[in-house]
Amino acid sequence: xxxxxxxxxxxxxxxxxxxxxxxxxxxxxxxxxxxxxxxxxxxxxxxxxxxxxxxxxxxxxxxxxxxxxxxxxxxxxxxxxxxxxxxxxxxxxxxxxxxxxxxxxxxxxxxxxxxxxxxxxxxxxxxxxxxxxxxxxxxxxxxxxxxxxxxxxxxxxxxxxxxxxxxxxxxxxxxxxxxxxxxxxxxxxxxxxxxxxxxxx
Amino acid sequence: xxxxxxxxxxxxxxxxxxxxxxxxxxxxxxxxxxxxxxxxxxxxxxxxxxxxxxxxxxxxxxxxxxxxxxxxxxxxxxxxxxxxxxxxxxxxxxxxxxxxxxxxxxxxxxxxxxxxxxxxxxxxxxxxxxxxxxxxxxxxxxxxxxxxxxxxxxxxxxxxxxxxxxxxxxxxxxxxxxxxxxxxxxxxxxxxxxxxxxxxx
Numbered sequence: 001x002x003x004x005x006x007x008x009x010x011x012x013x014x015x016x017x018x019x020x021x022x023x024x025x026x027x028x029x030x031x032x033x034x035x036x037x038x039x040x041x042x043x044x045x046x047x048x049x050x051x052x053x054x055x056x057x058x059x060x061x062x063x064x065x066x067x068x069x070x071x072x073x074x075x076x077x078x079x080x081x082x083x084x085x086x087x088x089x090x091x092x093x094x095x096x097x098x099x100x101x102x103x104x105x106x107x108x109x110x111x112x113x114x115x116x117x118x119x120x121x122x123x124x125x126x127x128x129x130x131x132x133x134x135x136x137x138x139x140x141x142x143x144x145x146x147x148x149x150x151x152x153x154x155x156x157x158x159x160x161x162x163x164x165x166x167x168x169x170x171x172x173x174x175x176x177x178x179x180x181x182x183x184x185x186x187x188x189x190x191x192x193x194x195x196x197x198x199x200x201x
Numbered sequence: 202x203x204x205x206x207x208x209x210x211x212x213x214x215x216x217x218x219x220x221x222x223x224x225x226x227x228x229x230x231x232x233x234x235x236x237x238x239x240x241x242x243x244x245x246x247x248x249x250x251x252x253x254x255x256x257x258x259x260x261x262x263x264x265x266x267x268x269x270x271x272x273x274x275x276x277x278x279x280x281x282x283x284x285x286x287x288x289x290x291x292x293x294x295x296x297x298x299x300x301x302x303x304x305x306x307x308x309x310x311x312x313x314x315x316x317x318x319x320x321x322x323x324x325x326x327x328x329x330x331x332x333x334x335x336x337x338x339x340x341x342x343x344x345x346x347x348x349x350x351x352x353x354x355x356x357x358x359x360x361x362x363x364x365x366x367x368x369x370x371x372x373x374x375x376x377x378x379x380x381x382x383x384x385x386x387x388x389x390x391x392x393x394x395x396x397x398x399x400x401x402x
Contacts, residue, residue, distance in 0.1 A: 090398065091398060092398055092399060125334070128334065129330035129331065129333065129334045130330065132330065132333035132334055132337055133326070133329065133330045133333055136333055153374075154370045154371075154374060154387075154390065154391055154394055155394055155397075155398060157369075157370045157373070158366060158367070158370050158391060158394055158395050158398060159398050161365075161366030161369060161370060162363060162366055162395060162398065162399070164362075164366075165359060165362030165363055165365075165366055166359070168358075168362060169355045169358045169359050169362060170355075172358070173354075173355060186355075189355065190355055190359060193355055193356055193359055194359050194363060194399055195399045195400070196356075197291065197292060197293055197356055197359060197360050197363065197399075198293060198363070198395055198396045198398075198399035198400065199396070199399065199400060
């Protein structure tokens with residue numbers, strides 16, 4: 001009885017807490033790891049976070065969205081950076097610079113969460129396909145930003161796809177068990193390697 | 202009654218016909234266009250082709266598979282060509298050469314079907330995600346073929362992803378309404394453009 005009161009009190013206290021979204025995400029990640037993504041319900045996520053289902057749905061459309069919530073901010077960041085990049089910077093270099101900044105400010109400090117997320121995605125084909133779809137949309141948005149800067153097609157789309165390729169390869173190395181460098185270094189290496197590869201005709 | 206006999210006879214005649222797979226594919230494409238992919242059943246596809254559902258399932262696991270049946274042959278072709286490519290050919294060029302051959306031998310002669318398939322995919326998010334997943338698997342397989350040729354990582358994966366980017370951009374131009382060149386030309390242009398883009402540092 002005392003426990004129930006404490007839990008009820010705790011719930012009331014946290015309902016309006018600004019950290020609710022983050023706590024729901026953390027609870028979801030825990031549960032996806034413990035019992036698998038398929039076997040986890042929104043009710044369980046809310047319970048683990050000490051919040052209500054209603055609160056969950058104020059922040060996320062469904063349990064899948066928890067894993068992709070960061071994508072739109074990520075896309076907006078890249079589009080903004082590519083749009084603002086100095087005109088003398090080559091398109092692929094402008095994208096690489098934006099990715100490196102993103103790596104240092106966002107990915108590097110949350111490697112553990114990112115790796116855990118990758119493991120959840122690896123276990124579920126539908127989630128992996130969703131991820132690919134989000135990345136394809138991201139490449140389209142970046143290509144649009146390049147066109148707005150006066151880069152014509154097919155250069156804009158090719159640069160965006162090349163930027164995505166650089167990121168994918170760098171990201172895979174960084175999230176692998178043998179990773180020893182920060183993500184920014186892997187991005188730099190991938191960009192340099194692609195330039196070398198393309199020069200060899 | 203006479204009609205029923207003729208249809209029954211027709212069905213018996215075609216049951217073992219070697220062209221059954223192609224006829225099922227053609228019937229499926231017709232129906233997907235007429236009433237949408239979601240609203241078409243396997244029974245309807247079989248009926249339209251004048252074949253039985255059993256025959257359908259001898260050739261395809263489900264109605265989605267009809268749209269992706271060519272992918273494994275395509276992947277096998279690219280892997281074989283990249284494996285056999287002269288060692289002096291740069292990795293991206295080896296992939297581009299294989300793609301150009303594929304364009305001339307396969308895609309160019311069936312542009313209409315390919316364009317129709319793209320329209321079906323465009324109308325269905327699940328199918329688009331499936332396509333991206335197949336393309337990602339294709340890039341992995343090509344990267345594997347390059348590693349077997351002694352290309353180290355991350356070069357192998359980057360070359361494969363770059364090759365895929367070249368193909369995606371070329372394919373989109375070729376399937377667009379304003380397309381005026383053969384796919385092989387768009388692939389060549391994309392490969393040259395990516396080399397130029399990468400050279401601009």
